[in-house]
Structures are given as C-alpha cells and as structure tokens.
Amino acid sequence: MKRVMTKILNLPGVIVEDSKETAETLILSVRVEKKTGACPRCGRISHRLHQNKGHLVRDLPIGGREVILKVNRRRFKCENCQKPFSETLDFVGNKKSFTYRYAQSVTEQVIHSDVSNVAKNNGLTEEEVWSMVISVAKKVIPINVENLKILGIDEISLVKGQGKIIVVLVDLESHKLLGLVPSRTQSQIEKVMRQWGGKVLSQIEEVSMDMTGNYKSLVQKMCQNAQVTVDND
Numbered sequence: 001m002k003r004v005m006t007k008i009l010n011l012p013g014v015i016v017e018d019s020k021e022t023a024e025t026l027i028l029s030v031r032v033e034k035k036t037g038a039c040p041r042c043g044r045i046s047h048r049l050h051q052n053k054g055h056l057v058r059d060l061p062i063g064g065r066e067v068i069l070k071v072n073r074r075r076f077k078c079e080n081c082q083k084p085f086s087e088t089l090d091f092v093g094n095k096k097s098f099t100y101r102y103a104q105s106v107t108e109q110v111i112h113s114d115v116s117n118v119a120k121n122n123g124l125t126e127e128e129v130w131s132m133v134i135s136v137a138k139k140v141i142p143i144n145v146e147n148l149k150i151l152g153i154d155e156i157s158l159v160k161g162q163g164k165i166i167v168v169l170v171d172l173e174s175h176k177l178l179g180l181v182p183s184r185t186q187s188q189i190e191k192v193m194r195q196w197g198g199k200v201l202s203q204i205e206e207v208s209m210d211m212t213g214n215y216k217s218l219v220q221k222m223c224q225n226a227q228v229t230v231d232n233d
C-alpha cells in the first residue's frame with residue numbers, strides 16, 4: 001500500500017509512510033529518502049539529526065480529493081559551523097504551506113481564469129491563491145522559447161488588493177507560460193524578455209495584448225518584426 005501510494009504521489013525522492021482519508025481529503029505522511037542535509041552556510045553535508053519538525057503542506061489533488069502532506073522538515077547540526085539548520089526540500093519552499101507543483105498548477109488556472117474563481121474551485125482563499133502566484137513568479141521558470149512566434153501579454157490581479165498586479169507572458173501557440181513579472185514597470189518586463197535573446201525576439205511574428213495596450217511601445221521596440229494587436233474587450 002505504501003509503495004502504491006508513493007507511486008501515485010509521484011514526488012521524486014519522497015516516500016509515503018502512512019495515509020488517512022476522509023470523504024474530501026487524503027492526508028499522506030511522507031518522508032524524504034535522503035538521509036542527510038546540506039548546510040546553507042558552508043555547504044557541508046551533515047548526518048547529525050538535531051530535531052524533527054512536522055508541518056502540513058497542500059499538494060495536487062488525487063482522484064478529486066484534496067491532498068495534504070504531513071512533511072517532516074528535519075533540522076541537522078553542521079559539524080563545521082556548530083549550528084543547527086533546517087533542510088532544504090526540493091518540492092516545498094521554506095515556511096510555505098503548498099508544494100511548488102501545486103502552486104504552479106494554481107497559477108496556470110489563474111492565467112486561464114481569475115483569482116476569485118480559482119479560489120472557489122480549489123477551496124482556497126483569494127489571498128492563498130495570490131501568495132501561490134507570487135511564489136511562482138519569484139521562482140525562475142525553466143522555459144524553452146526557441147520556437148516562440150506568437151506572444152501573449154496579459155495581466156492578472158487580486159481584485160480585493162488594490163494595485164496587486166502580475167504581468168503574464170504566454171506562448172499563444174503552445175499555451176506554455178513563459179514568465180510572470182510581479183510588477184507593471186516596463187523595465188521589469190523588458191528584463192524578462194531580454195533573457196530570451198535577440199534571435200527569439202526577432203522571430204516573434206505576433207504579439208497580442210488583452211488590455212489597454214500599456215506595453216505596446218515597449219513590445220514594438222523589442223520585437224521589431226512583430227505585429228502588435230491590442231484586444232480591448
């Protein structure tokens with residue numbers, strides 16, 4: 001059973017030790033396969049377990065049920081620094097109550113819908129949804145822009161929070177997310193697009209914006225071969 005649940009969870013390096021279920025929720029107690037932790041100060045690998053610290057993390061739903069992981073973020077003691085540290089986990093950020101992949105999935109839903117609907121559909125508050133979007137925006141998204149030809153620029157916002165806006169860059173052919181910019185300033189958007197390189201920027205044929213056309217002049221400057229369309233509906 002444990003092995004089956006571990007396979008179903010499909011989180012690399014994570015083993016399910018126990019599971020409990022209710023009609024709506026699956027609670028999985030998990031442990032990390034790795035027996036050591038790397039000190040964030042000096043990088044030394046430590047085997048000396050100092051303390052166990054459990055916390056709850058929300059993950060992708062399984063079979064229509066919400067999934068809560070009981071995670072043990074261990075504290076090790078570094079023999080070099082003589083100080084304890086919390087291990088870094090690959091699937092959940094420090095002090096975060098959701099896995100990276102769950103935040104990614106929620107963010108993709110927001111891009112195709114809006115914050116308040118996604119909150120409702122996932123049983124989350126709007127603030128929780130927003131904090132996931134922010135955390136994804138802060139993480140560097142590994143992307144392949146090699147074949148980018150049609151770029152979409154959109155904005156998502158938290159209705160309740162005045163001025164909370166994120167700019168979304170999407171490949172409109174593959175529907176892949178290319179970037180999230182947690183600020184409306186042109187220079188920040190320019191910075192993200194510059195990282196794609198001159199070859200990609202010059203091969204973009206079409207840019208579509210679903211708003212007031214705030215970034216029209218920026219895009220015309222950066223993508224010289226692109227036709228820019230602004231959709232005002």
Ligand SMILES: [Zn+2]
Nearest residue numbers: 039042078081
């Ligand atoms: Zn150390």
